[in-house]
Amino acid sequence: MLKIVVMVSGGGTNLQAIIDGVRDGKITNTEIAGVISNNRNAYALKRAEENGIPSCCVSPKDYESREIFNRKLLETVDSFAPDLIVLAGFLVVIPPEMIEKYRNRMINIHPSLIPSFCGKGFYGLKVHEAALERGVKVVGATVHFVDEGTDTGPIILQKAVEVQQGDTPEVLQRRVMEQAEWIILPRAIDLIAGGKVRVEGRKTVIEE
Secondary structure (H helix, E strand, O other): OEEEEEEOOOOOHHHHHHHHHHHHOOOOOEEEEEEEEOOOOOHHHHHHHHOOOOEEEOOHHHOOOHHHHHHHHHHHHHHOOOOEEEEOOOOOOOOHHHHHHOOOOEEEEEOOOOOOOOOOOOOOHHHHHHHHHHOOOEEEEEEEEOOOOOOOOOEEEEEEEEOOOOOOHHHHHHHHHHHHHHHHHHHHHHHHHOOOEEEEOOEEEEOO
């Protein structure tokens, strides 16, 4: 059984996709051990509570220094003893110690087709604003392992989504969620739970 911890800062729509995936059997052999947020008011915590999933808030605002927060965050993650950490819209820089400890056991969902519209400053609506401004015809989402860079780890899955005439950043964001994020994140977790993903150098190999 793959024990996962989901880390999220906001509404938790990707968390909901994971909860639904586990319940519906699309994600096999997986248990959500806990949900961690840096935001006490995150609706994701409510989703966890409603589904009987242990959850907590670890916020940088509650600690004197970033070092103390980083240590507390890692301690909290460790307390759940996860096999896999899932970053589902977690808008906090991950401590290097955590990246090292959970190397190739931490994944992130990003709302673009990496390497487009990714890296520092590209998150949330900003990604979709940049894509529309550039006039691209196809966008999408990527699930990747987390490394020391921003959105630079080995790519696991990607799914493309067409841009439509008259799209606003908000409309495009919703379509990318529905047609890509909520599909490939549960799929990636299921593949990892089934032992079908391995990292070779800077890329992943998936055994279907």
